[in-house]
Structure formats: structure tokens, C-alpha cells
Amino acid sequence: MVDLEGIARRLPKNEARKEIIKWLEFYKGKRDINEKIADSIIIEVENSKKSSIYEPTLSGIRAGDAGLGSRGIGDHIIHEKILEIAGKGEFEDAGLSDNIIASIDGIHSRLSYFPFLAGFHVTKATLRDIMVKGAEPIGVIVDIHLADDTDVSYLLDFEAGVTTVTDFLGIIVLAGSTLRIGGDLVLGERISGGVGAIGKLKSKFFARHNVREGMKIIMTQGNGGGTITATAIYYGFPEVVEETLRLDELLACKVISDNPNLSESMTDVTNGGLRMDAIEISESRKLSFVIDPEKFLHLINPRVLKMFDELQIDPFGISIDSILIFTNEEDKVLDLLARSKIKADVVGYVSSYKDYPILTVDGKKLEARFRESPYTPVKKVIGNYSPYTIDDIKGSLSNAVKFSKIRKENVLKNLKSHFA
Structure with missing residues (x-):
């Protein structure tokens, strides 16, 4: 995929305009509208800078270099920080509240061009996460995003993969959402998203x-x-x-x-x-x-x-x-x-x-x-491996967590003040 907004944020205006037009031509062909789209994206990015107060305080650690999603020590550290912000202190396959067990899994990123397999395996994974904790599954919820140039058949094949698993178990798709990745600003043919599972606790939480x-x-x-x-x-x-x-x-x-x-x-x-x-x-x-x-x-x-x-x-x-x-x-x-x-x-x-x-x-x-x-x-x-040490990652993320917590606390305080 190509993130046109990302190009506009990283390059000087004139260079960004040329690069955006190049990628629009690559995916869409030569069209009169390409130049207007490029100009509009640059204007949007300039306008967005007025809301910089809502941008994150950068950690300086990139997701790939930190091991995010790569299921090793790096990913483990990042999830510890997520749990810290969420106020949840233990790694589990799924969460339990009032005898309802829920989980969510993202599709495997490398199965984007194989949507049936992506749908099948993410559904199997999220249902396994609740069933391994002792749930009787009720159904799943689906969130699937297509890049702008993805053939709509990908969405249908993904749904077929999801419902192969749910039909086997005799459960239903409870709800779903279908969107484009980045709206008009991300080109390519990939899909992303996830499937969540909801179930009732049978007798014991394992x-x-x-x-x-x-x-x-x-x-x-x-x-x-x-x-x-x-x-x-x-x-x-x-x-x-x-x-x-x-x-x-x-x-x-x-x-x-x-x-x-x-x-x-x-x-x-x-x-x-x-x-x-x-x-x-x-x-x-x-x-x-x-x-x-x-x-x-x-x-x-x-x-x-x-x-x-x-x-x-x-x-x-x-x-x-x-x-x-x-x-x-x-x-x-x-x-x-x-x-x-x-x-x-x-x-x-x-x-x-x-x-x-x-x-x-x-x-x-x-x-x-x-x-x-x-x-x-x-x-x-x-x-x-990573260019960072474990201490580098922990230190940088701890700093980012601090600022995220401050933002959370400030907004929460404002929300509560309306009902004081």
C-alpha cells in the first residue's frame, strides 16, 4: 500500500506533489483529477497541523524495530505498556466480565492477498481465545478494511472464510463494519481488520x-x-x-x-x-x-x-x-x-x-x-534482532505511556466535570 498522506507529511510540498501524482498514475492511470487530488492532500495536511496538540508524544521507537506484532520479547514489552494504560495487569487469551468472555484478533498481515484464508484463520483464532478460557461461543463481530484499489471480491471471500468457521460451530456473525483503509488517501490492494468473538462462561474460567x-x-x-x-x-x-x-x-x-x-x-x-x-x-x-x-x-x-x-x-x-x-x-x-x-x-x-x-x-x-x-x-x-536494546524500548515507551496517561486523565476529568 502507498500512504499518500504519509508522503505529504514527510516531503517538501513540491516533492510531495510529484510523488503523489506518480503513485496515483501507477494505481489509477493518467487522469486530469490526479493533480487536483495531490493539491487537496497537501492542503489537508497543512490544515491538520493546526491540531498538533492532539498528536502523540513520539517515543522515537518504530513499530517494526520494536518488534510490534512479531510475537517475541519486543512485542511482549509493548503489550505490557498497553496493559498499563488499560489498567489491566495480566496476560490472558481473552477477558471475562459478568460471565461474558470476549476476545479480538487481527487478520494475519501476510494473508492479505488470500482473503478466504485470512477470514478463516482470524475467526478460528479469536474463537479459540474464548473457548480455551471456558466459553460457549455466541457469535463473532467482524471489522474489515479494504485499500482503495482492492477488488470487492476480497470482502466477499473474507466473509466466506469467517462464516466457514461460524457455520461449523453453529454460531452467527453478530455485527460487522466495512471500511476503506485511509479512505481516499491509501492506495493498493491490501486488506486489514479483525474479528472478535463473544461467548458465555460455561462453568469455570481456565x-x-x-x-x-x-x-x-x-x-x-x-x-x-x-x-x-x-x-x-x-x-x-x-x-x-x-x-x-x-x-x-x-x-x-x-x-x-x-x-x-x-x-x-x-x-x-x-x-x-x-x-x-x-x-x-x-x-x-x-x-x-x-x-x-x-x-x-x-x-x-x-x-x-x-x-x-x-x-x-x-x-x-x-x-x-x-x-x-x-x-x-x-x-x-x-x-x-x-x-x-x-x-x-x-x-x-x-x-x-x-x-x-x-x-x-x-x-x-x-x-x-x-x-x-x-x-x-x-x-x-x-x-x-532490533537496533534497540530492551532497555531502550522500555525507557522510550515508559515516557510515551506517561504522556498518553496525562492526555487520558485530562480528557476524562473534563468529561466527568460535565456531570459533577
Whole structure:
């Protein structure tokens, strides 16, 4: 995509005008209106500077360099800051209020040109997030944005992907919104957006803070979701895409939530893989996971694992879409899952803290990376690093959080004063 407003904000007026016209011609062809559009954009940007008081106080840290969305340590730090502003202190798959469980997931950015797959996988992900916490799903809400040059068929194919999952579960699309990315000011053919899920708590909220020392860790087979689909597409493994079009993990969540006495906690192996799941749970409970690597690898879909091996992708640091079940009743859990034809096994146990959140049975630390395992050719080139240190990111974001809180408090104070 090309952000015409961004061009006008970064370049001197004359240069910006030429560049905007160039991109308008690239996407729209030569038209008399192109010059007028360019002039209008420049005028809009100049006018917007009068409202600079509402612009953010910049942190100096760019999203990509900070690891935002890359599901590693960098992303983890950013989410800590988001939770700080929201006044919420714990990482969870979904939120609970008055027996209503809700979650939201954004579409995988690399599936933009494959809207059916984007819709299918984001819907599966958001429903998994509520079901893994013990919800009976009610329905989903959809927010989908198309860039100005996107064919409208993308919207329809996306909806087909979403409703494939909802129809399978017998639930509905409750509401939706359809917009263009940046209105008239963003050119290109990408889509973005997200899907939210809403459900009712069945009986027990399977919270991460319920994980206890001595519990066994059962993992279901990981067939992959949006991340693995992107890997398969952009490395040329189309046969692996088919393996991801499964909903086994949703059924596994249902089996356990229908038998709440057998488990105290569940989570999914998604954001940053098993390495990051362990860190998020360890931070709240000061516990460690002890994992048998062979059993873990054995529970990755064989075609997915073969692709990992060929591409030298670390399976411990990537989303495989398995479910982790923490239990003291491992035999009963495995029997129930087997009866539902869900492949699963005990892959480890929860220990008192052993100087790191996750270790192998022979004591090797499975250390988290700055980003998740690079899983496309572009990600391998970019690498798993940042120009900033962890302290750089924390310090800069802390400063930005301070100013965002001040703005929030000032506006909230004004709102309340009207009803004093």
C-alpha cells in the first residue's frame, strides 16, 4: 500500500506533489483529477497541523524495530505498556466480565492477498481465545478494511472464510463494519481488520494464574493457523495450507470445558510459540515449564514439521495452534480427547521456578527471541534482532505511556466535570 498522506507529511510540498501524482498514475492511470487530488492532500495536511496538540508524544521507537506484532520479547514489552494504560495487569487469551468472555484478533498481515484464508484463520483464532478460557461461543463481530484499489471480491471471500468457521460451530456473525483503509488517501490492494468473538462462561474460567507446580502439561496436535499458512504460501508449500484448515483445537477446548473438573487452566501455543507462553505464565506465577522436546515435536502435524525441518524454522518459537492443558488428571484428559479423535500427549510438567521460565527435561533453556522464529523469506532477511536494546524500548515507551496517561486523565476529568 502507498500512504499518500504519509508522503505529504514527510516531503517538501513540491516533492510531495510529484510523488503523489506518480503513485496515483501507477494505481489509477493518467487522469486530469490526479493533480487536483495531490493539491487537496497537501492542503489537508497543512490544515491538520493546526491540531498538533492532539498528536502523540513520539517515543522515537518504530513499530517494526520494536518488534510490534512479531510475537517475541519486543512485542511482549509493548503489550505490557498497553496493559498499563488499560489498567489491566495480566496476560490472558481473552477477558471475562459478568460471565461474558470476549476476545479480538487481527487478520494475519501476510494473508492479505488470500482473503478466504485470512477470514478463516482470524475467526478460528479469536474463537479459540474464548473457548480455551471456558466459553460457549455466541457469535463473532467482524471489522474489515479494504485499500482503495482492492477488488470487492476480497470482502466477499473474507466473509466466506469467517462464516466457514461460524457455520461449523453453529454460531452467527453478530455485527460487522466495512471500511476503506485511509479512505481516499491509501492506495493498493491490501486488506486489514479483525474479528472478535463473544461467548458465555460455561462453568469455570481456565485462567493462566491457576497453573500450579506439579501439574502435567498436555498438548494437542498443532496443525498451524495464519502463521503456518503464511509460511507455506510464501515458501511454496501449498500442500501444507490444507493441513491448517482444521478446527481440532476448538473441539479440544470444548471437550475440556465440558469436563471442568479435569483441568484448572488452558492456553494456546500461538503468540511467539511455546517459549513466549511459558514466559507469560511464569511472570504471574513464578513457575517453570519442563518440556520433553521429542514429545513436543511429535505433536506437530507431520507435514508442518517437515516444512520446518526443510526451512530450518525453530518450532519452539512459532505459533503452531496447539492447546496446552494443565492438569493433575492426565489419564482421564487423554482418554476424553482420544474419544473425540484428538491427538494429544503429556509433553512436560510444571515445576517450581528453575532460573528460567522454560527448560527441556535435560536442563537446556528454551530462551525467547526478540521476534518469533522468522517464517517467511523476508523475515529471514530482516533477522531476529532490533537496533534497540530492551532497555531502550522500555525507557522510550515508559515516557510515551506517561504522556498518553496525562492526555487520558485530562480528557476524562473534563468529561466527568460535565456531570459533577
